[in-house]
Amino acid sequence: MKQIGVGILGFGTVGAGVADGLLRNRETFAKRLGVDVALRKIADLDIVRDRGVAVPEGVLTTDAMAVIADPEVQIIVELIGGTGVAKQFILEAIAAGKNVVTANKKLLAESGREIFEAAAKAGVDIYFGAAVGGGIPIIRSLREGLAGNEIGSMKGILNGTCNYILTRMIREGAAFDEVLKDAQRLGYAEADPGLDIDGWDTAHKASILASLAYSIPVDPHGIEVKGIRNLSSVDVAYAGKLGYSVKLLAQIDRVGNEVAVGVHPTLVHNRHLLSAVNGVFNAVMVHGDLSDDLMFYGKGAGRAPTASTVVGDIGDIARNLAGGGARYKSAIRYDNEGTLSVMKPGDVTSKFYIRLMVVDQCGALGRFGTIFGNCNVSIEQASSHEFLPGREEAGVIPVVVRTHEAKTSDVEAAIKEIEAAGIVRGTPVVLRLIK
Amino acid sequence: MKQIGVGILGFGTVGAGVADGLLRNRETFAKRLGVDVALRKIADLDIVRDRGVAVPEGVLTTDAMAVIADPEVQIIVELIGGTGVAKQFILEAIAAGKNVVTANKKLLAESGREIFEAAAKAGVDIYFGAAVGGGIPIIRSLREGLAGNEIGSMKGILNGTCNYILTRMIREGAAFDEVLKDAQRLGYAEADPGLDIDGWDTAHKASILASLAYSIPVDPHGIEVKGIRNLSSVDVAYAGKLGYSVKLLAQIDRVGNEVAVGVHPTLVHNRHLLSAVNGVFNAVMVHGDLSDDLMFYGKGAGRAPTASTVVGDIGDIARNLAGGGARYKSAIRYDNEGTLSVMKPGDVTSKFYIRLMVVDQCGALGRFGTIFGNCNVSIEQASSHEFLPGREEAGVIPVVVRTHEAKTSDVEAAIKEIEAAGIVRGTPVVLRLIK
Numbered sequence: 014m015k016q017i018g019v020g021i022l023g024f025g026t027v028g029a030g031v032a033d034g035l036l037r038n039r040e041t042f043a044k045r046l047g048v049d050v051a052l053r054k055i056a057d058l059d060i061v062r063d064r065g066v067a068v069p070e071g072v073l074t075t076d077a078m079a080v081i082a083d084p085e086v087q088i089i090v091e092l093i094g095g096t097g098v099a100k101q102f103i104l105e106a107i108a109a110g111k112n113v114v115t116a117n118k119k120l121l122a123e124s125g126r127e128i129f130e131a132a133a134k135a136g137v138d139i140y141f142g143a144a145v146g147g148g149i150p151i152i153r154s155l156r157e158g159l160a161g162n163e164i165g166s167m168k169g170i171l172n173g174t175c176n177y178i179l180t181r182m183i184r185e186g187a188a189f190d191e192v193l194k195d196a197q198r199l200g201y202a203e204a205d206p207g208l209d210i211d212g213w214d215t216a217h218k219a220s221i222l223a224s225l226a227y228s229i230p231v232d233p234h235g236i237e238v239k240g241i242r243n244l245s246s247v248d249v250a251y252a253g254k255l256g257y258s259v260k261l262l263a264q265i266d267r268v269g270n271e272v273a274v275g276v277h278p279t280l281v282h283n284r285h286l287l288s289a290v291n292g293v294f295n296a297v298m299v300h301g302d303l304s305d306d307l308m309f310y311g312k313g314a315g316r317a318p319t320a321s322t323v324v325g326d327i328g329d330i331a332r333n334l335a336g337g338g339a340r341y342k343s344a345i346r347y348d349n350e351g352t353l354s355v356m357k358p359g360d361v362t363s364k365f366y367i368r369l370m371v372v373d374q375c376g377a378l379g380r381f382g383t384i385f386g387n388c389n390v391s392i393e394q395a396s397s398h399e400f401l402p403g404r405e406e407a408g409v410i411p412v413v414v415r416t417h418e419a420k421t422s423d424v425e426a427a428i429k430e431i432e433a434a435g436i437v438r439g440t441p442v443v444l445r446l447i448k
Numbered sequence: 449m450k451q452i453g454v455g456i457l458g459f460g461t462v463g464a465g466v467a468d469g470l471l472r473n474r475e476t477f478a479k480r481l482g483v484d485v486a487l488r489k490i491a492d493l494d495i496v497r498d499r500g501v502a503v504p505e506g507v508l509t510t511d512a513m514a515v516i517a518d519p520e521v522q523i524i525v526e527l528i529g530g531t532g533v534a535k536q537f538i539l540e541a542i543a544a545g546k547n548v549v550t551a552n553k554k555l556l557a558e559s560g561r562e563i564f565e566a567a568a569k570a571g572v573d574i575y576f577g578a579a580v581g582g583g584i585p586i587i588r589s590l591r592e593g594l595a596g597n598e599i600g601s602m603k604g605i606l607n608g609t610c611n612y613i614l615t616r617m618i619r620e621g622a623a624f625d626e627v628l629k630d631a632q633r634l635g636y637a638e639a640d641p642g643l644d645i646d647g648w649d650t651a652h653k654a655s656i657l658a659s660l661a662y663s664i665p666v667d668p669h670g671i672e673v674k675g676i677r678n679l680s681s682v683d684v685a686y687a688g689k690l691g692y693s694v695k696l697l698a699q700i701d702r703v704g705n706e707v708a709v710g711v712h713p714t715l716v717h718n719r720h721l722l723s724a725v726n727g728v729f730n731a732v733m734v735h736g737d738l739s740d741d742l743m744f745y746g747k748g749a750g751r752a753p754t755a756s757t758v759v760g761d762i763g764d765i766a767r768n769l770a771g772g773g774a775r776y777k778s779a780i781r782y783d784n785e786g787t788l789s790v791m792k793p794g795d796v797t798s799k800f801y802i803r804l805m806v807v808d809q810c811g812a813l814g815r816f817g818t819i820f821g822n823c824n825v826s827i828e829q830a831s832s833h834e835f836l837p838g839r840e841e842a843g844v845i846p847v848v849v850r851t852h853e854a855k856t857s858d859v860e861a862a863i864k865e866i867e868a869a870g871i872v873r874g875t876p877v878v879l880r881l882i883k
Binding site: 030034035038041042044045046142148149150153154156157158159160161162163228286289290294296301302303304305306307308309310311312315317318320321322324325327328329348 | 465469470473476477479480481577583584585588589591592593594595596597598663721724725729731736737738739740741742743744745746747750752753755756757759760762763764783
């Protein structure tokens with residue numbers, strides 16, 4: 014049986030999981046693939062600390078470049094993360110004719126073009142299944158199983174930390190700060206949680222999904238990204254009363270020759286399957302012209318689930334190599350650049366949930382209705398709500414407006430005008446809404 | 449660009465969908481695959497009726513054998529269904545060195561060994577993604593993305609007709625017969641609905657899933673298969689009061705060196721994501737040792753979703769052929785025959801829901817408790833229920849027992865003894881239960 018050598022760069026949580034998976038399931042894997050996948054090298058700066066994996070002697074090294082150069086290594090698995098040396102090592106590996114597996118969503122979202130084009134030019138594979146959805150085979154399914162579909166839309170819960178926090182806010186009526194602290198204590202959130210809770214991790218993944226589905230570059234900095242840091246438990250509670258759960262949602266929609274991409278805290282109706290995705294789990298709902306609605310659900314992070322996908326990617330490359338020449342186009346290509354473009358954030362349409370603390374004076378309720386109408390924002394329902402216990406404020410009434418489909422820029426204009434008119438206290442809360 | 453020719457046998461609903469998909473998305477498909485997939489021939493006995501697809505001249509024929517023999521056709525797509533000519537044509541195609549795509553679950557469940565072994569011997573591909581889950585890429589994910597995982601269990605809602613009927617029974621409190629008639633009127637159920645409602649369609653799919661995950665033959669006639677034909681709206685209502693939804697569930701569990709496979713109406717707790725899978729949708733929850741829980745959700749039947757998967761399979765073969773020699777092992781192999789075996793139905797364990805119409809006499813309630821205990825069936829909870837309006841019966845009390853994990857044969861023995869003891873009226877209702 015043909016042997017394929019693997020070198021892992023980065024012996025952290027996921028690296029240890031991949032090493033464990035390759036060593037433990039080697040036989041099963043060989044049976045299913047017809048190729049023997051051998052773990053040859055693992056490079057890390059720290060090769061002393063115990064990672065709970067019994068690595069054969071001679072495998073550990075501190076020299077990443079030597080792993081890349083090793084003639085017995087055909088596949089380089091980059092699990093260092095970040096956009097520094099990780100990028101350098103990936104480009105070196107490609108230049109050395111090695112195939113690459115990475116889970117580095119930030120790097121691919123920010124430097125995808127450079128990396129994918131280098132891989133295509135060198136004729137090597139680059140697989141990145143674990144960059145989106147961790148253990149969920151969403152990248153594979155989009156690339157292969159749905160290859161005959163035109164993708165109409167994707168909606169994703171792509172960050173387990175946020176979904177864990179939101180699930181607890183919904184279930185316990187707790188405040189964001191309180192749950193975040195608890196999540197940090199339990200290891201579900203980083204000490205520096207910004208990348209997760211401000212939506213950027215989700216945005217990186219949305220960028221990769223949209224690029225893959227539509228073959229265009231999608232700059233995460235060119236789309237609207239809102240996180241959950243400022244989400245109030247008041248809105249979580251009001252959403253619940255209206256029959257919705259708040260989720261941090263990546264939304265990708267094809268509209269004519271444009272692709273709308275954005276990340277927002279979103280009210281998801283409780284009849285929608287995405288509302289039932291709780292805790293650290295992730296899910297992506299995909300609408301294909303042939304497949305109709307599909308949903309993929311699973312653990313979006315963590316050692317074993319991420320390792321599972323990385324190992325699956327290694328298997329794909331091993332299969333390609335053993336096949337003697339057949340190469341599946343694993344790199345994202347930008348074939349539709351020029352014909353399809355990313356929609357300007359202001360042009361993106363959605364239904365909205367808007368909470369206004371309306372100054373309790375005669376006529377105020379009528380006036381904001383007029384302003385919305387003048388700005389082309391059509392109101393589906395407006396209703397005043399009771400204060401939550403302990404959150405009473407004198408002189409205002411909480412009013413929740415749900416709009417029909419409206420343009421983001423129109424909603425922004427309406428909110429600006431309402432604030433200027435002095436009929437609300439503070440800044441209105443604007444969230445998205447799907448049914 | 450290399451061209452690969454496709455011949456479709458069977459121009460029914462799905463056949464027309466596949467033809468449409470190949471013709472409509474030919475360009476997208478070529479871009480993503482790097483191969484031009486050309487629809488060369490479609491064989492059907494009736495080539496006159498309009499299927500709503502603009503087929504180029506010369507493509508339609510009544511001669512299936514000529515399509516198989518056509519040197520310009522490398523891929524035969526069998527969409528005739530059934531176990532008669534479909535089997536013959538598939539074996540002829542394999543013998544002629546053609547690659548095969550089929551959605552024929554019954555044929556694969558019943559004659560899988562013969563077909564898979566013929567394909568392996570001839571060195572051709574046989575893909576069957578649409579045989580389980582229609583538009584859901586579950587077969588592909590199991591075979592490829594999860595190749596590095598040991599599968600611990602699978603739970604599937606695999607029949608859209610049953611799930612549609614059950615969803616309406618739950619929501620409307622309606623009787624089975626009534627909803628079935630309506631489903632037939634609306635086209636969601638066949639005129640002869642036996643294959644669906646008696647659980648056999650689900651059993652065929654469970655057999656294929658288990659064979660693929662564990663590399664052993666699984667005879668659908670060697671497992672316990674129960675459908676929903678006799679499901680009472682009383683039990684659907686009681687389940688609802690206990691916080692459960694009734695689903696027709698295929699369950700596959702690895703237990704040591706055995707694989708437990710069965711199909712049963714099952715109470716699924718409302719916290720479980722499978723309970724939120726409603727209407728004609730299907731879903732499969734898979735537990736892998738690395739991936740943890742994954743769920744795949746989508747349309748399990750229908751022209752376009754099924755066609756989507758068939759087209760994806762065609763793409764895989766086209767890719768293999770264009771690669772010039774690389775062949776992924778698409779056929780199921782029985783490598784674990786002898787080391788792993790299918791568990792005897794009586795040995796399969798589960799939690800159970802049991803409804804007994806207990807004769808209202810002193811001591812009866814205590815006696816069935818004793819009988820369960822003597823048969824090793826441990827009761828988690830027993831409670832008497834109110835009659836549903838209009839369903840009152842004199843002289844009995846409806847009692848619902850929920851058991852801890854128990855052996856099927858022990859439960860059967862207990863029920864037999866309870867019936868013999870004359871402390872219940874009629875036959876107790878026994879359903880499975882998962883939390």
